[in-house]
Amino acid sequence: MTPLLAVEDYTLGYRVAGAVRPVLKRLSLAVAPGEVLGLVGESGSGKSSLAAAIMRALPRNAREEGGRIALEGQDLRGLPERALRPIRGRRIGMVFQDPSAALNPTLTIGRQVREVLRLHRGLNPAAAQAEALDILGHVGLRDPAAILRRYPHQVSGGEKQRVLIATAFATRPELLILDEPTTALDVITGARILELFATLLRETGAGALYISHDLALVAHVSDRIAVLRSGRLVEQGAARQIFVAPQHAYTRELADAVPRPERRLTQSTPGPALLELDGIGVTYGRKRLFGPAPAPTVREVSFSVREGEILGVVGESGSGKSTLARALTGLVPHADRLRLRGAVVGRMGRDYRRAVQVVFQHPDASLNPRHTVGSQIARPLRLFGGDVREVPRLLEQVRLPADYARRYPHQLSGGEKQRVAIARAFAARPALVICDEITAPLDVSVQATVIELLLELHRLHGTAYLFITHDLNLVRQIAHRIAVMQAGRLMDLQSDTAIAAGEGAPYTRALIDASPRLDLGDRP
Numbered sequence: 001m002t003p004l005l006a007v008e009d010y011t012l013g014y015r016v017a018g019a020v021r022p023v024l025k026r027l028s029l030a031v032a033p034g035e036v037l038g039l040v041g042e043s044g045s046g047k048s049s050l051a052a053a054i055m056r057a058l059p060r061n062a063r064e065e066g067g068r069i070a071l072e073g074q075d076l077r078g079l080p081e082r083a084l085r086p087i088r089g090r091r092i093g094m095v096f097q098d099p100s101a102a103l104n105p106t107l108t109i110g111r112q113v114r115e116v117l118r119l120h121r122g123l124n125p126a127a128a129q130a131e132a133l134d135i136l137g138h139v140g141l142r143d144p145a146a147i148l149r150r151y152p153h154q155v156s157g158g159e160k161q162r163v164l165i166a167t168a169f170a171t172r173p174e175l176l177i178l179d180e181p182t183t184a185l186d187v188i189t190g191a192r193i194l195e196l197f198a199t200l201l202r203e204t205g206a207g208a209l210y211i212s213h214d215l216a217l218v219a220h221v222s223d224r225i226a227v228l229r230s231g232r233l234v235e236q237g238a239a240r241q242i243f244v245a246p247q248h249a250y251t252r253e254l255a256d257a258v259p260r261p262e263r264r265l266t267q268s269t270p271g272p273a274l275l276e277l278d279g280i281g282v283t284y285g286r287k288r289l290f291g292p293a294p295a296p297t298v299r300e301v302s303f304s305v306r307e308g309e310i311l312g313v314v315g316e317s318g319s320g321k322s323t324l325a326r327a328l329t330g331l332v333p334h335a336d337r338l339r340l341r342g343a344v345v346g347r348m349g350r351d352y353r354r355a356v357q358v359v360f361q362h363p364d365a366s367l368n369p370r371h372t373v374g375s376q377i378a379r380p381l382r383l384f385g386g387d388v389r390e391v392p393r394l395l396e397q398v399r400l401p402a403d404y405a406r407r408y409p410h411q412l413s414g415g416e417k418q419r420v421a422i423a424r425a426f427a428a429r430p431a432l433v434i435c436d437e438i439t440a441p442l443d444v445s446v447q448a449t450v451i452e453l454l455l456e457l458h459r460l461h462g463t464a465y466l467f468i469t470h471d472l473n474l475v476r477q478i479a480h481r482i483a484v485m486q487a488g489r490l491m492d493l494q495s496d497t498a499i500a501a502g503e504g505a506p507y508t509r510a511l512i513d514a515s516p517r518l519d520l521g522d523r524p
Contacts, residue, residue: 002073003030004207005054005175010067012046012053012231020063023049025231027067031175036201036208038222038239040215040254042443043414045228047211051177054209055094056084071175090120093168093206097180099160103152110148113167120171131170139166139196157317158189165193169200176201176208182217183440186316186470191514194221213443215258216473216518219243227251243518257448258518261476261496265455270480271307274464275328275356275432278302279336282320282327297323298334299488305432305464312479313468314511320488321468325436328466329358354384357425361437363417367409373420374405380427390427397460398423398453415446419453426457434466439474451478472515476500484508 010027013020024046031037039047052058054069056076069076071091076084096102104112113136114128123131129148136144139162152160161181168176178197182190198221201208212218218225219239226236227250235248243255282298298320305311313321327334330348338345345352357380360366367376377395378388392402398419409417418438425433435454439447455478457463469475475482476496484492484507492505499508 001032003070004033004035004072005031005209006068006070006073007050007054008068008070010053010069011065012049012058013063013065014059015061015063020065023231024053027228027231027233029226029233029236031207031209033174033207034201034205035224036210036222038218038225039209039211039228040213040218040225041228042213042254042445044230046231047228048179050228051094051179051209051211054175054177055088055092057088086120089116089173090171091173092175092177093171093173094177094179095161095164095168095181097183099157099164100152102164103160105152108149108151109155109163113148113163113170116167117170135166135170136163139163139200140192141166158185158193161185161189161193162196165196165200169204169206172204173206176206177211178208179211180213183212183214186319187472187511187514188316190217191516197221214516215243215254215444216516219518220516227254254444255518257444259448259471259474259477260518261473261500263477264496265451265477266310266458266480268308268459268480270309270464273304273339274307274309274341276304276339277328278339280324280327280338281335282323282332283335284332297488298327300336301485301488301490303483303490303493305466306480307431308458308462308464309481310458310465310467310479312475312482313466313485314470314472314475314482315485315491317470318487319485321485322436323488324485325358325434325466325468328356328434329353350384354428355431356434357428357430357432358434358436359418359421359425359438361440363414363421364409366421367417369409371408372405373407373409373412377405377420377424377427380424384428386427386429394423394427395420397426397457399449415442415450418442418450422450422453422457426461426463429461430463432464432466434468436468437470439469439471447474454478472511473517482508484511 007027007029010024012024013022041047064077110132113132117123117128117131132148133144136147141147141159141162147155182193185193210218210222222239224236225239225242227234229250235251242251246252246255279300279302280298281296281300283296301324315321323332326332340352340355374391377391381388381390391405395402395404400416400419439450442450467475467479479496481493481495482499483490486507492508494504
């Protein structure tokens with residue numbers, strides 16, 4: 001049988017500073033009709049470059065140096081742009097990692113969906129509108145007519161991702177490429193998206209290339225899995241077996257880095273209360289003269305973080321996790337009181353800001369691109385009475401060379417940038433560090449390294465963490481207690497032992513049940 005997609009002996013590089021840097025090296029793989037092939041590997045392994053090559057959307061500095069990419073036997077590499085247009089989007093659909101970047105913010109969702117239907121299926125405006133309503137309803141979006149009238153910023157991340165999936169399937173493609181489609185989503189929304197994806201594949205019979213760094217998720221959705229390392233295919237095989245009995249050492253390393261709740265990484269005992277929240281509430285927007293008042297985003301949340309404790313905070317997107325973090329760092333105003341070591345915090349002055357530091361999800365947004373790494377770590381040292389000569393030691397403490405102080409953020413990898421952000425937070429010698437989804441954009445091996453670093457700093461300094469995440473498997477490995485939020489309210493606060501014993505709230509159990517697990521059988 002002719003494969004739906006065949007990549008044969010394909011080599012790709014990018015021309016940078018006068019030289020070609022290889023990205024994919026004599027790569028060969030295939031996707032059969034109706035099959036889901038999972039593609040995994042660390043950042044920089046070439047996964048997204050392969051997707052761009054299949055879609056024929058490579059940048060100008062790309063250099064294809066051999067091989068073949070064929071759709072049902074037709075080599076796509078030799079086709080002119082005019083011949084590719086009815087293939088790209090019609091026969092090959094794609095769902096991107098970040099729906100906010102994939103949707104045009106200046107156009108309504110309806111206009112964007114109708115444009116695809118008119119272009120690839122030749123529907124007239126009325127038929128395109130009717131089909132758009134039907135497909136959005138089919139992917140479980142409530143009130144499709146209202147969604148079509150909105151702009152992308154007016155809908156949630158999960159709703160945007162459903163719009164992209166609906167649009168991709170609406171063209172009735174033979175092949176679908178999904179590039180990290182659930183990375184930015186919470187576990188419940190991600191589980192619903194994957195269930196929807198599986199249903200649509202069964203209905204259409206399309207094949208799929210599913211790209212992800214989430215090994216547990218890929219093992220659940222794929223028929224076969226291919227493992228990339230530095231542009232080379234090191235192993236491929238059946239999804240059920242490849243991580244249980246890997247043939248390559250790199251595959252075993254990836255599997256061993258996947259968080260497993262039963263493998264606890266924290267043994268310390270927390271001390272007395274450090275930071276106490278007494279009915280914290282946050283409301284965005286101003287009160288109106290007429291009409292209802294804006295609804296609060298965080299509603300009367302009360303709990304404490306103890307000295308040296310790792311307190312996990314989990315919940316769906318929009319549950320108020322990140323808003324709570326912003327309130328605790330003074331980035332948004334909040335109602336009611338905080339107590340730091342028993343003293344009421346009136347205004348968040350110098351002492352509070354030194355004691356409570358934050359590491360954000362995206363280091364690209366939190367690090368200044370115009371300043372060197374060293375100057376950014378030195379700033380909190382100057383603000384809080386430290387010695388700027390400590391910068392090399394702080395870098396080495398987060399396992400970066402001291403000479404990285406002279407580099408700029410764009411010269412570092414994602415994992416390295418996150419280490420710089422951690423070093424900057426610890427420069428203030430804080431009692432509590434708030435970690436807001438800091439491992440979400442990282443692949444599994446880099447994530448494991450960052451967590452190992454955080455735990456090492458925890459043991460060294462006794463620092464407490466408020467660890468915000470949507471990865472329940474990860475937080476159950478490291479947290480002393482787990483706070484569960486839903487719709488701005490604190491729904492549960494338990495130790496992992498209690499949660500594992502089934503003592504948590506029903507919503508907590510729903511989060512756990514939605515979290516994909518990598519079953520490694522009897523492997524240690």
